[in-house]
Amino acid sequence: MSDPNETGPAAFDVRPVKRRIWQRLSLVWLVPLVALGISLWAAWQSYADRGTLITISFENAAGITPGETTIKYRDVTVGEVEDLEFSEGLTVVLVHARVDKVVAPFLDDDAQFWVVRPDVSVRGITGLETVLSGVFIEGNWDTEADVAQTQFTGLEQPNLTRANQRGTRVVLRADDGGSIAAGAPILHKGIEVGYLEKPELSFNGDQVLVSAFIESPYDRRITSSTRFWDTSGFSVSFGTGGVSLDVSSLASVIEGGIAFDTVVSGGRPIDDGHRFDIFQSEQAARESLFTDPNAEVLEVAVLFEQSVSGLSEGAEVRFQGIRIGEVSSLNAIVVGDASNAQVRLQAVLAIEPSRLGMAGNATAEDALALLSDFVTRGLRARMVTGNILAGTLFVELVEVPDALPAIVNLTSGEFPVIPTTESEISDVAATAEGLLARINALPVEELMDGAIDLMDSFERLANDEYTRATPAALVALLDESRALINSEDIQAIPGDLRNVIGDLDSLVTEANEVGLIADLDAAVATAGQAATNIEIATRNLPQITADIEALTTRANELELEALVASATASLNAIDGFLGTDDAVAFPAEANAALATMRALLDDVREGGAVENVNAALASANEAARAVEDAVSTLPALAARASELVDQTEAVVNSYSERSRFSAETLATLRDIQEASDAISSLARTIERNPNSLLIGR
Amino acid sequence: MITARDAGLVACQQCGQVHPLHAQVCKRCEGRLQSRDTESLQKVWAWLIAGMIAYIPANIYPMLLTSTLVERSESTIIGGVVELFEHGSWGIATIVFVASVMIPVGKFIAIMYLAISVQRHSSQNRHGRHKAYEVVEFIGRWSMIDVFVVAILSALVQLDTIATVNPGVAAISFALSVIFTMLSAQAFDSRLIWDADRTQQ
Numbered sequence: 001m002s003d004p005n006e007t008g009p010a011a012f013d014v015r016p017v018k019r020r021i022w023q024r025l026s027l028v029w030l031v032p033l034v035a036l037g038i039s040l041w042a043a044w045q046s047y048a049d050r051g052t053l054i055t056i057s058f059e060n061a062a063g064i065t066p067g068e069t070t071i072k073y074r075d076v077t078v079g080e081v082e083d084l085e086f087s088e089g090l091t092v093v094l095v096h097a098r099v100d101k102v103v104a105p106f107l108d109d110d111a112q113f114w115v116v117r118p119d120v121s122v123r124g125i126t127g128l129e130t131v132l133s134g135v136f137i138e139g140n141w142d143t144e145a146d147v148a149q150t151q152f153t154g155l156e157q158p159n160l161t162r163a164n165q166r167g168t169r170v171v172l173r174a175d176d177g178g179s180i181a182a183g184a185p186i187l188h189k190g191i192e193v194g195y196l197e198k199p200e201l202s203f204n205g206d207q208v209l210v211s212a213f214i215e216s217p218y219d220r221r222i223t224s225s226t227r228f229w230d231t232s233g234f235s236v237s238f239g240t241g242g243v244s245l246d247v248s249s250l251a252s253v254i255e256g257g258i259a260f261d262t263v264v265s266g267g268r269p270i271d272d273g274h275r276f277d278i279f280q281s282e283q284a285a286r287e288s289l290f291t292d293p294n295a296e297v298l299e300v301a302v303l304f305e306q307s308v309s310g311l312s313e314g315a316e317v318r319f320q321g322i323r324i325g326e327v328s329s330l331n332a333i334v335v336g337d338a339s340n341a342q343v344r345l346q347a348v349l350a351i352e353p354s355r356l357g358m359a360g361n362a363t364a365e366d367a368l369a370l371l372s373d374f375v376t377r378g379l380r381a382r383m384v385t386g387n388i389l390a391g392t393l394f395v396e397l398v399e400v401p402d403a404l405p406a407i408v409n410l411t412s413g414e415f416p417v418i419p420t421t422e423s424e425i426s427d428v429a430a431t432a433e434g435l436l437a438r439i440n441a442l443p444v445e446e447l448m449d450g451a452i453d454l455m456d457s458f459e460r461l462a463n464d465e466y467t468r469a470t471p472a473a474l475v476a477l478l479d480e481s482r483a484l485i486n487s488e489d490i491q492a493i494p495g496d497l498r499n500v501i502g503d504l505d506s507l508v509t510e511a512n513e514v515g516l517i518a519d520l521d522a523a524v525a526t527a528g529q530a531a532t533n534i535e536i537a538t539r540n541l542p543q544i545t546a547d548i549e550a551l552t553t554r555a556n557e558l559e560l561e562a563l564v565a566s567a568t569a570s571l572n573a574i575d576g577f578l579g580t581d582d583a584v585a586f587p588a589e590a591n592a593a594l595a596t597m598r599a600l601l602d603d604v605r606e607g608g609a610v611e612n613v614n615a616a617l618a619s620a621n622e623a624a625r626a627v628e629d630a631v632s633t634l635p636a637l638a639a640r641a642s643e644l645v646d647q648t649e650a651v652v653n654s655y656s657e658r659s660r661f662s663a664e665t666l667a668t669l670r671d672i673q674e675a676s677d678a679i680s681s682l683a684r685t686i687e688r689n690p691n692s693l694l695i696g697r
Numbered sequence: 698m699i700t701a702r703d704a705g706l707v708a709c710q711q712c713g714q715v716h717p718l719h720a721q722v723c724k725r726c727e728g729r730l731q732s733r734d735t736e737s738l739q740k741v742w743a744w745l746i747a748g749m750i751a752y753i754p755a756n757i758y759p760m761l762l763t764s765t766l767v768e769r770s771e772s773t774i775i776g777g778v779v780e781l782f783e784h785g786s787w788g789i790a791t792i793v794f795v796a797s798v799m800i801p802v803g804k805f806i807a808i809m810y811l812a813i814s815v816q817r818h819s820s821q822n823r824h825g826r827h828k829a830y831e832v833v834e835f836i837g838r839w840s841m842i843d844v845f846v847v848a849i850l851s852a853l854v855q856l857d858t859i860a861t862v863n864p865g866v867a868a869i870s871f872a873l874s875v876i877f878t879m880l881s882a883q884a885f886d887s888r889l890i891w892d893a894d895r896t897q898q
Contacts, residue, residue, distance in 0.1 A: 026739040026740055028736075028743040028744065031877070032743050035873075036750050068768065068769070132766065134767075134768075
């Protein structure tokens with residue numbers, strides 16, 4: 001190396017040429033460049049592939065975890081939840097999520113999101129996979145890219161219909177949502193062809209609206225004349241064929257179900273959102289083919305002052321005999337101010353303009369204008385009897401020629417009010433009602449009491465000592481007669497007769513001159529007097545009989561079986577009376593007495609003795625007088641019977657049909673008649689042949 | 698202090714055999730002889746920058762993809778450290794933190810310091826800087842501990858649906874970062890530390 005101390009030329013400052021910077025650059029710089037390039041590319045790729053940020057708002061974020069919960073579309077993961085936060089005021093939970101760029105353009109205003117959770121229902125178990133994996137957000141949108149959006153409102157309930165599912169959506173209306181549940185099947189000829197979505201209350205709150213989706217191709221079966229009805233639960237019907245139990249699918253028993261059918265042809269094809277009514281039963285649905293649920297309806301009110309009993313919701317509204325609508329609701333309202341408040345019964349009529357003969361596109365306003373015009377010309381509403389038997393009424397709009405001027409009241413309440421006129425509730429119905437009212441008002445209780453009283457009177461009469469004593473008295477009389485006849489004096493007569501038998505012939509020859517005949521005449525006259533009395537009594541008997549017959553005629557018209565029971569007791573009493581030993585014994589005793597008398601007289605005749613005949617005749621006279629006395633009580637008995645008959649007659653006066661009671665009464669009366677006849681016959685016999693008392697024939 | 702270059706000598710970098718300054722090939726190991734690597738600093742910077750670039754995704758992307766029956770989790774390096782720390786595994790958290798964060802970052806800083814000081818012909822603390830260089834070169838390979846853990850777990854835990862562990866993008870990035878920084882450290886010609894005075898003259 002050079003020594004600085006050495007002499008010589010100074011060393012040249014030899015420096016190499018400074019190379020250009022690119023010449024000095026090492027190839028190794030490519031490494032960081034490549035690394036940088038790859039990094040930038042990766043970063044750009046990552047940025048470019050980054051999904052679109054969307055925000056979904058939910059009521060609550062149950063189970064949603066940032067970074068884990070995915071968004072799925074047709075079970076393919078298309079996004080992931082990145083963040084959760086509350087909205088302003090903590091009203092909803094905002095779920096921020098990124099979705100793939102591929103699907104982002106399709107997220108337009110028809111996109112729907114809901115959280116899939118495990119769900120166990122009658123129709124099956126869904127979302128079971130979320131038990132282990134946690135919930136995920138299911139998205140649904142159609143396959144047409146529209147204006148993409150990033151703000152969505154999540155559904156609380158899973159949407160049953162896929163946005164791209166082919167089919168028709170209709171709106172069903174029902175009065176009661178009790179039998180409708182979301183997801184309930186729609187059946188057509190027993191096949192499940194669709195399902196119901198969540199029922200909602202209509203805007204004015206008087207109906208339940210439920211959206212129903214009918215899958216293609218079954219939706220082609222639906223036309224404007226299709227009818228839907230409720231098939232929930234099961235129905236039991238009794239008919240001539242026996243008991244019929246109709247059960248739809250188990251799911252429809254529990255969840256409810258709707259069936260439809262198109263029972264007549266000629267319906268128009270329908271669009272999405274067509275409205276149908278849900279009928280209570282298939283029968284009701286098939287009977288309702290004349291109403292179009294989509295027709296615009298004019299609602300007017302009618303205020304009735306009288307009772308609307310018999311008028312019901314759904315009752316027809318007729319105009320000149322043609323059905324133009326129905327009664328949609330009935331309620332009571334208060335009209336007038338506080339000091340003069342009155343309750344009126346308001347019937348709201350739903351009138352279909354098309355049925356008033358207006359054009360198909362006529363609005364409710366047009367119909368109201370037409371009705372107002374009619375009202376100024378005398379159109380009035382009234383209630384008319386529809387069904388006489390059921391007493392149902394319908395509302396008729398009728399033109400009253402001389403009606404007081406009136407107009408449709410547009411301002412009084414919720415609905416325009418049509419003036420009313422006198423209702424024409426049919427006489428038949430009124431009569432029927434009146435008849436029923438009168439039957440209801442019949443003093444049955446009093447009648448029963450009266451009947452019972454009557455029977456008591458019968459019974460009392462039958463049990464009356466005096467009545468009972470009558471036959472007894474007769475018996476006693478006959479007993480006395482017999483005793484008389486059996487008395488020693490009488491018994492002595494044959495002996496005496498035998499003693500004087502020798503004198504008899506001479507006495508007989510003298511008899512005509514010695515006044516014996518006169519005595520006989522007197523005796524016979526007395527007997528005749530007795531017979532006359534009997535005849536008088538007997539003459540009353542036909543009167544009794546006539547009365548009884550009249551009574552029987554009336555009684556024939558009776559129909560009151562209820563009385564029979566009470567009557568029976570009384571009749572038994574009467575029977576008892578008539579069957580008393582005394583009464584039964586009466587003829588026997590009489591016969592016995594007569595037989596004794598006959599035997600006596602036989603003895604007399606056989607003995608041929610006429611001794612003491614005067615005494616005997618006097619005794620006979622006495623006996624006849626006793627008979628007369630006895631017979632004289634018969635009119636009193638007859639009067640009593642007549643009175644009894646009168647009472648009976650008065651009671652049964654209002655009845656007019658044959659009955660057991662009357663039959664028994666008749667039988668009883670016949671018994672009485674027979675008893676009377678027997679007495680009459682006895683009396684007649686005595687009258688006809690008073691000598692028989694003497695001669696025993 | 699006299700250097701080998703001052704003495705007209707050049708030492709083989711591989712086997713240490715000393716040759717005259719003009720010699721170009723080691724007569725013992727046939728290694729290439731070079732008194733000073735003139736492009737050393739360029740290589741250092743290039744590898745260093747590449748390593749630093751690779752270190753960024755290594756921290757952003759997940760290192761491990763763990764799928765179990767009920768959940769799927771991804772963990773980055775820092776996330777894993779924080780998680781371990783929260784679970785109370787202080788020791789393991791410290792090891793992971795030192796191996797995955799402190800050592801790489803320390804290496805970056807150390808290499809940058811060395812390169813800058815050489816470029817500025819600093820003559821201060823030459824022994825200290827040389828020792829630092831030795832430490833950096835020695836410790837560089839231990840940064841690979843993370844990569845090894847990921848590799849072993851991925852190989853062992855493959856139980857289909859029950860539990861699966863897969864390496865994430867960060868594992869590759871981290872490995873690349875470590876490799877680049879090791880190359881950077883190797884590219885550094887430590888003899889330049891001692892040339893500061895000479896070049897200045």
